Amino acid sequence: MLNVMRAEPEPVIVDFPLRGEWVAAYTPAEQIPSHGSDQLGQRFAYDFVxxxxxxxxxxxxxxxxxxxxxxxxRLKDCYGWGEPIYAPFDGVVISANDGWPERKRLHFLRDTAVVLKNGLFFNLEKPGDLRSVVGNHVVLKMRGREVYAFFAHARLDSVRVHEGDHIKCGQYLADVGHSGNSTAPHLHFQLMDRANILEAQGVPCGFRAYQALIDGVWREVKEGIPGKREFIRYGE
Structure with missing residues (x-):
C-alpha cells in the first residue's frame, strides 16, 4: 500500500462503500491525480472493479x-455488475441521478471508442447532460462537514435514494453499473469539497478498515489507501 499523498492534506477516513472482494484499478496510492486530471473533482478518485x-x-x-x-x-456475466453500493458515512443526499442507459454488452473496442469520444468532446463550459460521462450517479454530503462523496456509473434504474434523503452509514444507495464513460462495470468513487463536480476540488480519502491480500495472506488494514491492483475485501 503505497502512500503518495504525504504532501497532500490528511485523508478523510470513511467506510468502504462496497462489500466482498474488489481491486482498485485507479487509486491515488499509485499517482495523483489518480485519473490523470483534476477536472470534475477527481484528483483522489478511485475505480473499483x-x-x-x-x-x-x-x-x-x-x-x-x-x-x-x-x-x-453480457453485463450480467460481469462479476461486479449489480453489486450494491453503500453509504460510507452519515449524511444527506444532494443529488441522485438515474435513467441513463447502459450498453447491454461489453466489447473492448466499442467501449473504448465511446470513452474516447466522450472525453474528446466533453466541454466544461458547456457540459450538457453529465450522465453521458459519469453515468447514473449520486452525491452525498457528510454530516457536519463540507465533504461530499460522488458515486458514478451506477446500474440503470438502481438508484434507491432521492435528493434530501438523510442517510445512515452503510445504507444501500445504488448498484455498480456500466453507464457513462465505462469500459467495465465498476464504481468510480471520490470525495470532493463541494457538491458541483464542475467546480469541485478533490479531497484525499482513506478507508477506515478492510482486509488486503498481502503475500497471499489476508491482513487487516486500518485507515488505509488501497494500492493499484491490490485485492481488498470488506464486510463479507
Missing part, C-alpha cells in the same frame, strides 16, 4: 476472453 483470480490470470467476466474480444459479453 470485481475481478476473478485464477491460474489463467485476472478477468472481470465469466465467459472466455475470446468471447469478450470477438462478440462482447
Amino acid at each position: 470485481r475481478i476473478q483470480r485464477d491460474e489463467k490470470g485476472w478477468k472481470f467476466f465469466r465467459p472466455p476472453i475470446i468471447a469478450y474480444a470477438l462478440f462482447g459479453v
Whole structure:
C-alpha cells in the first residue's frame, strides 16, 4: 500500500462503500491525480472493479476472453455488475441521478471508442447532460462537514435514494453499473469539497478498515489507501 499523498492534506477516513472482494484499478496510492486530471473533482478518485483470480490470470467476466474480444459479453456475466453500493458515512443526499442507459454488452473496442469520444468532446463550459460521462450517479454530503462523496456509473434504474434523503452509514444507495464513460462495470468513487463536480476540488480519502491480500495472506488494514491492483475485501 503505497502512500503518495504525504504532501497532500490528511485523508478523510470513511467506510468502504462496497462489500466482498474488489481491486482498485485507479487509486491515488499509485499517482495523483489518480485519473490523470483534476477536472470534475477527481484528483483522489478511485475505480473499483470485481475481478476473478485464477491460474489463467485476472478477468472481470465469466465467459472466455475470446468471447469478450470477438462478440462482447453480457453485463450480467460481469462479476461486479449489480453489486450494491453503500453509504460510507452519515449524511444527506444532494443529488441522485438515474435513467441513463447502459450498453447491454461489453466489447473492448466499442467501449473504448465511446470513452474516447466522450472525453474528446466533453466541454466544461458547456457540459450538457453529465450522465453521458459519469453515468447514473449520486452525491452525498457528510454530516457536519463540507465533504461530499460522488458515486458514478451506477446500474440503470438502481438508484434507491432521492435528493434530501438523510442517510445512515452503510445504507444501500445504488448498484455498480456500466453507464457513462465505462469500459467495465465498476464504481468510480471520490470525495470532493463541494457538491458541483464542475467546480469541485478533490479531497484525499482513506478507508477506515478492510482486509488486503498481502503475500497471499489476508491482513487487516486500518485507515488505509488501497494500492493499484491490490485485492481488498470488506464486510463479507
